[in-house]
Amino acid sequence: MKIRNSMMKHFAIEKARREQRCAWPHLAYGHSMIMIGHEKCGKTWSFIPILSQRIYNAIKGGNLEWAGPICISVVVNMSEGKTLAKIMREMLDFCSTDGGNVTKVVTLFDNSSIKEVSKILCRPCGILITTVELLLQLQLLDNLDELRRTNRMKFMTLINWLVNKFKFDKDQTQLIITSRLWMEGVMRTLPNVIIIFEDGLEACAYRGIKLNLEFVSATDHDEGITLLKTLTHCNLKMERIVIVCHTNYESRHLSELLKAQNIPHINFVSPIETIEKKIQNEKGIIIAKDDMLPNLKCGYIDLLICYTLTNSWHRYKARFNLFYTNCKSLDKRPGEALMFFNEMATEQAWLFCDFILKHDLPMQEEWFKHLFNFRLQKEIIQPQYNINLCTQLLSYGNCSRRSCRFRHRLLAKEAQIPSYLPSGVHVYYRQEVNQIPLLNPSIGDVCILEVDKCYQRAVIIGVDSDEVIGVRLLDWDGRYIEVLKTELYQCHEHFSTQMSQAIELRLTGLMPYSMDRLWTTAESRYIRHRFCKFSTDHLYSANIDFAFNNILFVNTIYSKKGDDLREILLNRMYAYDDEFVRSRFIDMALKAV
Structure with missing residues (x-):
């Protein structure tokens, strides 16, 4: 009751989100939890009430017969740690007036305070909040995907240490993980764990559902040419296929296309009981609008086709909630999803490709080409010869930024070799x-x-x-x-005609796992301290792959001690090796204007 009153009075939380309603009972029984969702979806408040209750129950009455923290939380950085500490202090200060001299919240964010914190931890205390760099004992991992991206090596050390150190089960250690992304291979074997997904697309990554893109022209999209070819390869008597669109007009148009080819289907435009029973009992094709999806109880799906766009990415992702039965039916084939995009759908296509990269799923070079060509077509219509050339273009042979104000068409003299x-x-x-x-x-x-x-x-x-x-x-x-x-x-x-003395070296094809291709500050700082310790006696060597626009591309750089920069990045960072960079530069030079 005190916990609930604290939430209502101090934080104006009167109604729980659906994800939190799933999490609280499970955590209250002492089981572990993994929650996947975007920022500000309620992940933090899925565990704060339980932590507060655990600490309150332990310290009330003054019977303090233990040493150290009851809960340990590892956060991404000091800023997030201070935010969590502020919330926990307000929760515990309000709901607990006893407990003696117990320090309810202990924070550790730098090495200078280790001795002081160590003394506090020798006495009973509530929660310790620290960062992964210090690698102290922990029970709660907040924003796990950011921990992995910041330092892959420390992340894996942390996970291996957790698995070997603790036994995660009821009446043992309870582990709580929150993350924006599902990460394959992390904590999949936890017993009695509840996995909560805020959106269906993340659940697809967990279940291993095959995700594909199909880029088509506006004419193809309107006439359904590629769609009809796709359906001819399906067994309509044995498979359940759901085609999702957004408006009534799109629904009728798709239905007419299928009727013209004598393809049987159900157009689910209203929740009529007879149609719902038919959908549950029969295989074949179902056409459904976005606003009808909550009423569509179709069970296992072999193929989901997202044919038209929605008015937001959040609503587009909601279509993948239809795979709910697939995610629960682990004994069946996962299923597939196919997304259709034309030249007007660059925003949604970019977001989907970014999702693919961040989850380390197969990324097709053809998808990169289509997105980049959409950008080039705009510049052909409106040339921008006086604008600076895009730096990402000079690094990878294309630009995959979400938006870019720089030039992407190369001039002939810019393609000359130094x-x-x-x-x-x-x-x-x-x-x-x-x-x-x-x-x-x-x-x-x-x-x-x-x-x-x-x-x-x-x-x-x-x-x-x-x-x-x-x-x-x-x-x-x-x-x-x-x-x-x-x-x-x-x-x-x-x-x-002479070559520049300040030669720019770039590792061929190495990039972060995101469409923006931006290394984090922590990653850059790590490489500077780990590899780039420049001094008069430091020598570096590299074999040149090729040169382009006064930039030398190399496979790797070796230090005097034999350290391999590429190997360091691939093993210790979350890096993607793009093998098509050189072929893109060749193609770009041939098309220079």
Whole structure:
């Protein structure tokens, strides 16, 4: 009662979400739980009442015959830890007025406070909240997917330590895991565990349901050409197929397409009892709208076809709730889902591909091509020759950002291979007679400018206005900077054909598991400390795969000690190896304008 009153008074929580209603009874019996869902879906409040109740029951009455914390929570970072600590303090301060000198909430976020925290842990205390880096004892893993992404090596050490250290069962250790993503192979063998999914698409990743995309033209989509070909390969007498659309018009249109081909089907447009019984008892094709899906009790599905779009990604994912029976029927084939997208559906297609990558599911190169081609088609209609070239394009041969304001069509001179090392630029341009202004700068031109009291070469990468020019330095650090047009000088032919001294090296095809392809700050910091300890006696070696646009692509980089950078990234980070990068650059160079 005190826990409930605390939730209502301090946090204005009067009604539990459905996921929380599933979690609380299970946790109250001492069983373990895994909850998968997006941010702010109620994951944290699925365990806070139970933790608070456990701590309150242990310390009430002052019978303190133990040492150490009752609960231990591992969080992603200090910010999340402080938020959880604030909530737990308010919960426990309100619902417990006894307990003696028990420290209800203990936090540990840096090494400097280990001694002080160790003394506290020698006495009875409520909950310890810490980070994975410190690897102290724990029982609750909050946002497990972020822990894995931040440091794969420590994550696996943590999981192996957990499995070997504790026995997770009733009256033993209780484990609670929250995560935004389902991760195959993590905690699948927990006894009496309840797994709660906030959306059906995540449950599909858990069940192993095959997910496919089909990119079609607007004409194909309207006439159902690919859809009808797909249905001809199905056994309509033995399989249950559900085709989902969004509006009444789309539902009628699909029904007419099937009727024209004499394909039997049920158009589920209203919850009529006779139709519902027929759906439950017969195989074949069912056409259903999104707003009818909660009433569609069709049982096991062999194939789900998402044919048209919805008005939101959240509602689109709700279609996969139809696989509920598939997820419970572990003795049957998982089933399949097929999503149709045309050139107007780039947003949903991007979100789906991002989901595939983050779950380490098979990602087709053809999907990358379609998404990138949609972006190129827009630039063909509206050319953007004066805008900077996309840096992701120069790293991977395409751009898979959700949105990008940079240029993606390559100019012919940008596809040229670099040649030789320069010399004498600064000495030559210190003489004013050689400082000839560059009057008509254009993208790809090599020019001279003074940076940090030294004359050096740069290549023009963007002309933002008549006065502001974007350049990349060639002979020092490869920075991208913006300068005034009046600061640029003509580059003598002797220097313009020579290769840059500041050579940019990139590992061919190595990228994070996301469509944005952004490494986290923690990942970058780890590589700097683990591998890039530059000093006068540090030597690095690499074999060049190919060169493109003044960038050298290498398979890996070796340190003087023999450390392999690629191996470090693949083994210790959550990295994806894209094998199609070189072929994309070849294709891009051939199509340069």
